[in-house]
Amino acid sequence: MGQQLRVDLEPDERAKLLHLVNRGTCAARTLTRARILLMADRSPGERQTYQVIGKVLHCHAERISRICRRYVLEGLEAALQERPRSGAPPKITGDIEARLVMLACRDPPDGRTRWTLRLLAEQMIFLGHVDNISNVTVYQRFKKTRSNPGR
Structure with a gap:
């Protein structure tokens, strides 16, 4: 962990x-970060180690070290706020979602009485709207829009 930052x-x-x-009206993580900074503050003359702060606030000393490092290097706001998390971009954007809904509103293919999630996913790939998509992704998108293509 190395040397403690002042x-x-x-x-x-x-x-x-x-x-x-x-x-106490903001997010719990923000409150914990604020408490960490208050306890790590050395200006009132008190000196507490990261281990002591961790025991009091029930968090790991490495987390306290990261928050203190961010405060010293980037400032108060950076230490309180979360950094954006990396992640995969959504496969279904607004345009693709509109095409998916239009497809689900059409009559199902011959030999079918209704659309299934798997059939919708296969048809989206066949029509060239997306390169690949799973039936679970289609389900999640319909769940968010409260749409029921089976009705």
Whole structure:
């Protein structure tokens, strides 16, 4: 873990964090980060190790180290807010979703009485709207739009 970084909060930053914690209306993760910074602050003369802070707040010392490092290097707002998480972009965008709904509203193919999720996924690939898509992705999209193609 290495050397502990010195967190010296300005009086206005400390007041902002105290107000945030006392009000308690923001996300729990943000409140925990604020409490970590308040406990790691050395300006009032108190000195607590990351292990002690971790025991009090029930979090790992590495997490405390990361938050303190972000405060020292990037500032208060960066230490309080979450960084954007990486992830795969959605396979179904607005245009593709519209085509999927239009397809589901059509009559099913010959020999079928209704559309199934698997049939919709296969038809979207066959028509060239998407390269690949699973029936689970189709299900999740219809679940979000509260659509029921079987009715």
